[in-house]
Amino acid sequence: MALPEQLPLVTVYIATHNRPELLARAVGSCVAQTYLRLEIIVVDDSSGPEHKQQNQQLLQQYPQIKYLHLAVASGAPVARNTAIEMANGEFITGLDDDDEFEPGRITELVQQWYSHPGCAFLSTGYTVINEQQRRFSFAKRARAISYQQLLYANLVGNQIFTLTSSLRAINGFDPAMPSCQDYDTWLRLSAVFGSGYRIGSCSYILHHDHQFERISASAKREQGYQLLLKKHGEFMSAAQLASHQVNSALHNNQPLPWRAVFQLPLTQQLRVLKNLIMRRAWSLIFFSKGSPQ
CATH class of the missing domain: 3.90.550.10 (Spore Coat Polysaccharide Biosynthesis Protein SpsA; Chain A)
Structure with missing residues (x-):
């Protein structure tokens, strides 16, 4: 158009x-x-x-x-x-x-x-x-x-x-x-x-x-996240709620709740895997000092 x-x-x-x-x-x-x-x-x-x-x-x-x-x-x-x-x-x-x-x-x-x-x-x-x-x-x-x-x-x-x-x-x-x-x-x-x-x-x-x-x-992040789930959780499926359980663990650097991961559709499982890889790479780059630009 x-x-x-x-x-x-x-x-x-x-x-x-x-x-x-x-x-x-x-x-x-x-x-x-x-x-x-x-x-x-x-x-x-x-x-x-x-x-x-x-x-x-x-x-x-x-x-x-x-x-x-x-x-x-x-x-x-x-x-x-x-x-x-x-x-x-x-x-x-x-x-x-x-x-x-x-x-x-x-x-x-x-x-x-x-x-x-x-x-x-x-x-x-x-x-x-x-x-x-x-x-x-x-x-x-x-x-x-x-x-x-x-x-x-x-x-x-x-x-x-x-x-x-x-x-x-x-x-x-x-x-x-x-x-x-x-x-x-x-x-x-x-x-x-x-x-x-x-x-x-x-x-x-x-x-x-x-x-x-x-x-x-x-x-304030966790407080806001919990309030978000209270507001929108009733519209979420079990898989969507599981996604937020996984997201919360990722954002807070906590162990992954694998039971929740396996509740996700394959596309969402791949997203979690990609997130883990990117976070690992980001951590290595962010904390390395003096490495090439």
């Missing part, structure tokens, strides 16, 4: 809190996008006075960016939802304040949207940069992602591209979730609007090369 003559406005939202130096990189990657009809909204989740001032000084360089400082810190879901309500774009996507976009990301997402009519959302693979500045690409295979497949695992990642109206229709992100807010949102979105599609590219750069906390590495 061809692009419309009038390109649609796309909103990018960034929630931030006390990380102006990282925000500068994220904002810079948005401003550098090849797609021109872009609205950028930064919602500051009540950064302290010094960091607020640094954010304001940064964004004075970019008068086209909308900036809102929340008086009370309420968490990333509230900040994101605030941006979603402010958005004027027909389409919307997010960026974590410690990550960045490749320059052609939004252009590719818009083009792919019109190439996959009927999709509820798009996602992409991603590139991880570790503390040694090594780059690794993940989820590079293009594929459709159905609601039933999502019930096995978060096959999307931490960002999607979708209609702003769709995110508003499901009330955005759940502020009650201490973690797994993204996965919870994608499940609810897919349950209402149907399947999505993952593009076979890695235009999202995820940074593990800084000392700030990522929610995925915090103590």
Whole structure:
């Protein structure tokens, strides 16, 4: 399907809190996008006075960016939802304040949207940069992602591209979730609007090369994961519940529950095996010092 003559406005939202130096990189990657009809909204989740001032000084360089400082810190879901309500774009996507976009990301997402009519959302693979500045690409295979497949695992990642109206229709992100807010949102979105599609590219750069906390590495992760299962477990089959039991063991570096592994379909068993191999390889690379770049 061809692009419309009038390109649609796309909103990018960034929630931030006390990380102006990282925000500068994220904002810079948005401003550098090849797609021109872009609205950028930064919602500051009540950064302290010094960091607020640094954010304001940064964004004075970019008068086209909308900036809102929340008086009370309420968490990333509230900040994101605030941006979603402010958005004027027909389409919307997010960026974590410690990550960045490749320059052609939004252009590719818009083009792919019109190439996959009927999709509820798009996602992409991603590139991880570790503390040694090594780059690794993940989820590079293009594929459709159905609601039933999502019930096995978060096959999307931490960002999607979708209609702003769709995110508003499901009330955005759940502020009650201490973690797994993204996965919870994608499940609810897919349950209402149907399947999505993952593009076979890695235009999202995820940074593990800084000392700030990522929610995925915090103590809140397990609490959020258990709440996710309470919310969505009733819609899961025995095999899908087994998948989450296995996923939990993998994420927490615990022994694999092999009984649960053997409850999975063959495709899911292969996914677990691939995950184990990748984690082993990642561990060897991540902890090796002085090895070739």
